[in-house]
Amino acid sequence: MDMLEQDEEVIREFLVESHENLSRLDQEIVELEKHPKHAALLASIFRTIHTIKGSCGFLSFTILEKITHQAESILSQLRDGKRDLNPQIVSLILETVDATRKMLASIEATGREGSDSFDDLTERLRGEAQGTGIAEKPVEKPAEKQIEKQADAPSIPVGEPVRTPAGTPTQAAPQTNQPPEQPDESAPVAHPESSAVADANIRVGVGLLDKLMDLVGELVLTRNQILQFNAEREDAALNATSQRLNLITTELQEGVMKTRMQPIGVVWNKLPRVVRDMAVALGKQIRLELDGTGTELDRTIIEAISDPLVHLVRNSCGHGIERPDVRIRAGKAPQGTLTLRAYHEGGQVNIEIGDDGAGIDVGRVKRKAIEKGLIRSDYADKMSDREALNLVFQAGFSTSEIITNVSGRGVGMDVVKSHIEKIGGVVDMFSRPGEGTTVKLKIPLTLAIIPGLLISSGGELFVIPQVSLIELIRIERDSLDKHIEHVHQTPVYRRRGSLLPIAYLNQVLGLKTDENAEAVNIVVLQAEDRQFGLVVDGIYDTQEIVVKPLGKQLKGLSVYAGATIMGDGRVALILDVLGVGQSSGVLVDSREQGRNIAEKKLQNEVERQRLLLFRAGSFERLAVPLTLVARLEEFPKSSIERAGGREVVQYRDHILPLVNLQAVLESGEPQRELDDPAQVIVFNDLDRSVGLVVEQILDIVEEAVTVRQKTNRNGLLGSGVVGSQVADFLDLNYVIRGDWFGGNSGSANGKRILVAEASPFSRGLIRSGLEMAGYHVIEAANLAETIHGLEQHPVDIVAAALGLPPDGCAGLHGAMRRRPEWNHIPILALADSADQMQTPSGPGIFADCQPKFDREAMLESLLRLASALAPAELPALVGEEK
C-alpha cells in the first residue's frame, strides 16, 4: 500500500515535470526548424527527451521508453553533427512528442501507458535513427557502423511482435508532407486531460519561498508591535483593524509555512535502495515498511534529518536485523522487518525507525562504556537499562564490536543525536533483547517561528522556547528557604515530593541578582529527558517569535539559540535550554534520568474528562472532575453563619457546611478573609452536601489530561496539564473528610471496593469519589497487586479498568475464578469513556461496566452490585437511590 502511494507520488512528479518539458519542447522544435544548427536548442531538446526516457525506464513505462529512446538516438546524431535536420525528422520528433503526450494522459488517468503500443512510430523512428528506414535517402554511413547498428537492432524489440515491418517505409514517406495532421488527431483528447496535473501545480524557486518566509517573519514581528501599540490605547477602530491584521497574519504565516512543507517521503524514497543494497551485501533478508510517507515537514528540517535517517536505517540493517539462519534459530521468520513510521503529535513530528532484530545487549554496551572510560564500573551496576542504552549516544562510544564495518560509516550515534538536537529534536531509543530496537525521533515542524515565553533576568529580557517549558513555580521570598534546599551547595527544589535541581539564570549569565524581589520565579524546563528549574527575575507572557540566527562571533555561546525582535522593537536573546542546563551544571548529573522516565510514562496516560477549574490561595489552577460537582453558588458574606464551631450557610432548607479550601491547603498559613460574595462549589452525595469556598471559578473544560505527577502533598492528588497550563487536582476526599453530616457512615455502609486501575491518578480520582460515598477503598495498579489486595483484605466488589495490565478484566476474572473464595466477588469493569463501554457478556467476566469518570453511574452500579450481594441491606439503600 505504501509502496503504491510512494510510486504514485513519483509518477505525479514525473507527470508535472514532463508536461512542462513537453510544452517547451514544441516551441523549441519549431524554433530549431528555423535554425537547424542552433547547438544550445538541440542540446536542450536532447536533454528533455533524455530526461523523459530516463524516468520512463525507472518507472517501467516500456513503450514510452522505447519511443523516446529512438528519438533520443536521432537527436544525438543531430547534436553530434552526424546528420542534418530535415522536415521529416522534425515531424517525426513532433510526432514523438504527441505520442508521449497521449501516453502521459493515459498514465495520468489510468496509471498505465494505454493500449496503443505505437509500433508504427517506433519502427519509423528506429528506421530514421539507423538511417535505413528512409527509402529515398541513400545511406552514406560507413559500412561497419551500419552493420554494428543492425546487429544491435534485433535486441531492441524483444518480445514485441513487429506487425507492420513491410509497411514502415511506405507509411513514413507521405508523412513528410502532412506532419501536423496525425498529431492533431490525438491533441483534442490529450490536451484537456494532460493539463489537469500541470495546471494545478506551478514550480516556485526555493529561494523565493525562503524570501517569503522571511517576509512573513517580519510581518509577524510588525503585527506583534501593532498589537502592543493597540493594547496601550483605547481606539475601537485601531482595535478592530489590528484584530484583523492579527488573524490575517496568522493565516498567511500558516499558508506560507505550508508552501515549504514537503512530505517525508522525499527523504524516504532513497531508503528502499539503501536497505536492498545493505541486505544483499550482508546476506540478509530485509523487508522495509514505510508508514506515514505523506507526513509533512518544513523543507529545512527535511534536509537536516536526511543523513541521520539514512544512518539509523543502515544501523538497523547492519546490526539490528540478524542473518536468516540466526533468525530461524531464534524462532523468527528469516525475513526481518524494518519499519519506518512518521506521524504528527502535539505540534511535532515523530519518526520511528524500528526493527525486529536482535535488540541491543545492554551488558555489552555497559562493558564497552567502562572499557572506554565513559562510566565507572560501580556506576554501571546501578544504571537502568534505559540509561545504559543512552550510552550509545555518547561521543567516544566507538562500538566497533557492535557497529559492523558496513553500517558504521564513520558517523556515530552521537552525531545522529547532535544533528537531531541541533534542529530542536529529541532522540530516544528503546530496545528489547531478541525483539528489536526502535529509535524514536521527535522533530519540530518548523524552525522559523516558534512560541516562546518571555522572562527577565538581571534587567535583561530573554525568550525560552515553549517546547522546553514544563511549568512555572512562584515562591514568596519569605518562604524561600523552606522550599529551596541545598545538597552539597547545589540548590534543589522539592517539587511534589521529588527533587528538582535549580539553576539561577543570572548566575549562568553573570548578571546582577535582584535581591529585593518579593518572590522567586522558577521556570521548570525539560532538556533532553531531564528536568531542571531555572530561577528568573520575572515571567511575562508567551509570544510567537521569529528565530534569527546569531552572528558567527556569538555562535560559540551555547546558552543562546538565537535572537528575536520583540513587540517594542527591542532585541531579545533566545535561550538554549540544553546549553543553559549544561553550563549551569544541573544537567551533568544523570541520576535524575531514571525518575524522569517514570514521570514520562505517567505523562503518556491521556484521559479525557470534564474539569472544573478554580483558584484558591496560592494555587492558581485547581481542578476537580465536573461529575463530582453538584452546583456552583455565590453566598453573600452576611449569610454565612457559624454553627458547631464551623462556617455554615442555609441552603435549600438544609444547612450546608462550608470548607475554606485555602485554609485546608495552606494549613500552616494565616487563613484568608472570605470574599464577598463567597464563591462556593457544592458537592452532593445523596442526602449530604458540602460547600467548598474558593476564590474564583475559572473555567469548565473538556480535555485530555496529561498527568504529570502524583504528589505527596495533602489535599492534592497530583497535577496535570489542562488547556496547556498546569493545574493541580484536588483530593476531595482529603479536603472534605469528616465534613459530611453524620460522619462517614455513608449510603454504602462501609463496603470494601478494590479499585484496580493502572493510572495512579485515575485511581486517586475514583477513590476520592467512592470514599465520599462511604466506601472503603483498596487500590491496586495491576493484576498482581489486585491479587495481593484480595489476599490481604476482605473485598466486597472489585472495580477494575477494562485495560488493567497485563491482560485486562478478562485476565483478572480468570485469576479470581481460580480461587473459590473469590468466586462470589462481582467485578465492575471501568471503561475509559462512555463509548468504550462493553456490555456484560454471558456468564460474565464482569457484572457491569461503567465509564470510570462517571461517578453517578458508577455509584449506582455499585449499589446494585452491593444489594445483590447482601439483600438484607436493600430496603435502606433503595430508598435513597435517586
Added chain:
Amino acid sequence: MATETTSIRTGMAQTSGQYSTFFVADLFFGVDVVRVQEVLRFQQMTRVPKAPEVIEGLINLRGQIVMAIDMRRRLGLPPRSGDQDPMNIVVRTEDGAVSLLVDEIGDVLDVDAATWERPPENLDRATREIICGVYKMKDQLLLVLDAERTVDLVAGNAA
C-alpha cells in the same frame, strides 16, 4: 603569510578612492565607502551576557539583528567618557552587517593612492591588527580599517 595578505590588500587599498571616516579617541580611521551600509545615532542595545567584551550588544536595524562592536574596546583603549554616546557605523562584512561603535563620524574623503603606505611597524599591536594601510593626509594620518579583521573576534585577541 602575513605579508602575502597585506600585499593583496595593498592593491585593494590603492585602487579605491573614497573613504568614510570616523574617530576613535584620537585615532582617525577610514573604511571603504562601498562597505558602509549606513551611519546611525546611538541605538538602544540588547546586551549579550557571556559574549566577548568587545561585543557591546545587538541592535534592531529595521528587523535585521546586527551585532555592535565597541571600537574602543576592540583597540584596547580606555572607555568613552560617560556623557558621550557612540555613533553606529554599519559595515557590510562576509558574515552580514556589523555595527562599529565609534566616537564621532567624519567626512567622506577622496584619497590619493600615491599617499598610501603600509602600517608603520611600531604601531601598537591591537591597532596594527585591524588596519591594512595608512594614507598620509595633509594634516592627519588616515588609518584604513580592515572590516573583516575587525569583526573577526576569534582570530584576533578580542577580549
